[in-house]
Amino acid sequence: MKTITFIGNGNMALSIAKGLKNSYKIEVVGRDRKKLESFEEKLGVHVKKSLLDNFNIEDKNILLCVKPANVEEVSKKLQGRAEVLYSVLAGTGIQKLKDHFNTSAVVRAMPNLAASVGKSMTTLTGDTTYKEEAQTLFNSIGSTRWLANEKEIDIATALAGSGPAYLALIAESLSDGAVKQGLKREDAMAIMRGLFDGFGELIQEIHPALLKDGVMSPGGTTAAGYAALEKGNVRNACIEAIEEAYKKAVKL
Incomplete structure (x- = not known):
């Protein structure tokens, strides 16, 4: 079983490790021994734990999960040359990673928190020599899409990376709307979860516009609710959310 070495032990690292733990051996590197032990406990499997200072990355498959602002500091604490560096850092370009880390190849990846449930x-994007291996690695936590360049992955960061937060807002708002009209909170949450579960399957095969048209009968309840969403400028707000998140990814 191949070993993946996580540098960083935050929420994203834990989410990815939960998806990989049945297919890969996990090694985790961090600054604090207690936090590394907590990472192992939450993961539920034994992991090799090492402190960051003078850690040797020679010939390792590295999964970089630190904060973008800490790239330079973290890189100075490492020794050796990695086989490949997979980075999940938003807005941190391949050239910057090559400038700071000693590695034979770099692949940028943008997963999201659904990694913890394999979704x-x-x-x-990055070194095409590792395209197949990168897809195999990240297919262990869901599905993948190889993009042509870094601009595209920064846009994708705004969509897939940040998207769970946007959908969470929609989910919470729809539930609140049902509660406002008199539905019990527990029932509203259960119905909302069922809605998202079914919609997730449908959207794999049907274009969103066709899904909408299939539900919206003339003069019906869906048409009335949809008109309220358009009045609230929800469509444009979603478009602007992607634009602003993309701009932020570029600035990071």
């Missing part, structure tokens, strides 16, 4: 939509 991440992960976008990838």
